[in-house]
Amino acid sequence: MPTITIITEIKAPIQRCFNLSRSIDLHQLSTCQTKEKAITGRTSGLIELDEIVTWEATHLGVRQKLTSKITAFQYPFHFRDEQIKGAFRKFVHDHFFEQKAHTTIMKDVFYFETPLGIFGKLFNCLVLRRYMENFLKKRNDFVKDVAEGNDWKQILE
Secondary structure, three states, X not given: OOEEEEEEEEOOOHHHHHHHHOEHHHHHHHOHHHOOEEEEEOOOOEOOOOOEEEEEEEEOOEEXXXXXXXEEEEOOOEEEEEEEEOOOOEEEEEEEEEEEOOXXXXXXXXXEEOOOHHHXXXXXXXXXXXXXXXXXXXXXXXXXXXXXXXXXXXXXX
16 A cells, blocks of 8 residues: 655644644645535534544546545544545545654655556556645645644634
8 A cells, every 4th residue: 555654843832733734624725726625524623533524626637525534533642534435445644743842743644545456556656646745745834834823823713
């Protein structure tokens, strides 16, 4: 199963980074390029353990829906979202947080499988892995910018 790991250092408290990362509102702001919108389940605020959200977005020119569920949650150190319905054969996205002095280390580990056997594996190698890595990096950079500035107050307060 392909795995993407991204580490982002953020000069902000761990609780702020954790909450911004699970904010439906921030996610929608950070993914304006794909027009992501939460359409069912938890559609705003902070997603919690066992909650579900269905996203509608345009990825690689295709409008699609993806439903994920928070299946693990240890505040403020880790949460996991897993696809329960969507284009992937499977995906698991772990979000880890560690406080070091005045910096939070945010680590994303994204595992995914595509359908279509050998064609899916070829698509992973040629397109999807790079696309998903860039998508996640942009999102994490957005979280970092919000957490380190003052905009986090509008999202979390």
